[in-house]
Amino acid sequence: MLPFLCRIPLFSTVKAFDEPAGETERQMADSRVGVWRERLVAVLSLLTSFALAPVSLVPAALLAVMVGALSSTTVEVVRGTTPADWRLLLLSAATLGSVPVATLLARLGVHIHKRRAGALFGIVETTVPAGDGTLRLLRGIGFVVGRDAWAAVGHTTVIGLAGLLFGGLAVLLIAYGAGGVIGGIGALAATLLTSGSVQVTGMALVVAVLVAGPPLVVAGLWVAPWLVRLDFAVMRRTLFDSPQVRVRRRLWELSDTRSRMVDAAEAERRRIERDLHDGAQQRLLSLTLTLARARAKFDRDPEQARELVEEAQREARAVMAELREVARGLHPKVLTDHGLDAALPVAAGRCPVPVRLEVHLDERPSPRAEGVAYYVVCEALTNVAKHAQASAVTVRAERIRRRRDDLLRITVIDNGRGGADPQSGTGLHGLSDRVEAVDGELFIHSPPGEGTVLTADIPWRA
Structure with a gap:
């Protein structure tokens, strides 16, 4: 199998306007x-x-x-x-x-x-x-x-x-x-x-x-x-x-990634179940108890019953916000409505490391390509925050035009410690599986001490 193809991309120098x-x-x-x-x-x-x-x-x-x-x-x-x-x-x-x-x-x-x-x-x-x-x-x-x-x-x-x-x-x-x-x-x-x-x-x-x-x-x-x-x-x-290598690689990829995709889906299901059980379910239980108390006091103490109803309204709004957060973790609404231009700043804002965005897209790719690209950026930023010890990250999204199929290229560059090993981390395997599921390619260049460059080439019409 060839799960990772890594290369050294060429970058253009960007001049900041506030530099002396x-x-x-x-x-x-x-x-x-x-x-x-x-x-x-x-x-x-x-x-x-x-x-x-x-x-x-x-x-x-x-x-x-x-x-x-x-x-x-x-x-x-x-x-x-x-x-x-x-x-x-x-x-x-x-x-x-x-x-x-x-x-x-x-x-x-x-x-x-x-x-x-x-x-x-x-x-x-x-x-x-x-x-x-x-x-x-x-x-x-x-x-x-x-x-x-x-x-x-x-x-x-x-x-x-x-x-x-x-x-x-x-x-x-x-x-x-x-x-x-x-x-x-x-x-x-x-x-x-x-x-x-x-x-x-x-x-x-x-x-x-x-x-x-x-x-x-x-x-x-x-x-x-x-x-x-x-x-x-x-x-x-x-x-x-070569044609023979591509056929064998594709068969090996299908065999190797099938079990990992099943495990990833099961882990995601358990995460959602845990989030709902520990968060929204407990809040809904509290909301039910508050409404029951308010119903019992309607006749004897209408004023306190009104306060309990207002408390129940606040609980309902909190439950809605929490469910919205869970849904955003699956597929953010801003990505569906406005595309990567609007969704990537949201993902960058949640990263504790300063993120610089460079988005150059003349039009929106397919929804599946946008979903995979957003997942790659979120997972890559999570890996940077956990493992890279970086002080700055650059996220670039651009359209690569080709004679046959255009590509949506996502590049995440950090100045951390480098040394990312695709064979030792399940996070990189998950990224590779998600990208390869749409016939894309994942490239990683991570020499020790020189930071990491992660590039995902996703078919524009995936």
Whole structure:
């Protein structure tokens, strides 16, 4: 199952109107430094992809070499140019032996790439536990020579080629630019020291290299984040979003979330029952007793009976307010009547941590999408208040336009301690179940000490 897909979103800098000029300039300088730091990190990521690319291509290369050698030898045996002796049998055995070696290496490569995706982009994947007995044996055989094993060979090949392409482009630009500058300066210095003069053609070449070097380095740094996005898109599409993976993931999600949704519904029912029993039911009992006392005093003490009736009216208003609170916990009326624009400030007002709202919606999404989005915000703010130790939270709601289906994207950002683990908390599982129930996706990026970014992509017409 893949319950959580986590990524690092891109955020735009928002300027506050009441900030002093010096503070704004400092923040702009820090933002520029952060951008270049991000580009350097992107270059390092591309260098890692470039370094891992040859290793990723080993399984396919091993199979290609062994199968090619066996095919060539077999053709020669058929033609009669090579005798069919023990060398053919040895080559056949080696070719068969290379199959599990290649698939196991591909499995290891897929595991490494998934771990790298988790470290860089926060993607977390869990799998279905294996069975026992014969089923486990069959799965063991399929692990080595099954469909997934051959798919792993294809996946590592695609990722390796992408790493060579994207990482090689960044390395080419930066290394050629920096190497050209360093080499040009060295060549110029060596020429001046040895001969004391430089030819016009040689000087023109050195100047051209020196002039072209820095722009190439800047171009490599500038294009690096886009190449990282392309590399990540290939990795995600290959490892996590292939058709087979999507089908199996959907089946696993349905199997895994069914019991949790039943438990969540039962817990919600018990909460409502407890709230009604401890609150509204007790108030209604008190109201009944007050009305009974007033009825008994109508004839003997009309004045006191009137006071009891007024007390009963106050109790009735309190019961109505409490029932309204219970209903608001299920689905607030302001959300139904006015949408997320009006409902999110209500949810933010109940959070003890200061919340900044950024709502950019040109129209209302479907009621189901609004309900899921409101639930995500409320649960995320509750988690922040309980666990994050944050001093500020930003909640953003926006419409992401796509060619097929638009998305309602909810982003909750806090500056707390981070380290949120999707596998250890039932609250995050509940959020994931609620979002996945409408074919949405939940993204979490929570490095320790750097806060948490929770993003929910909900279909606009869910």
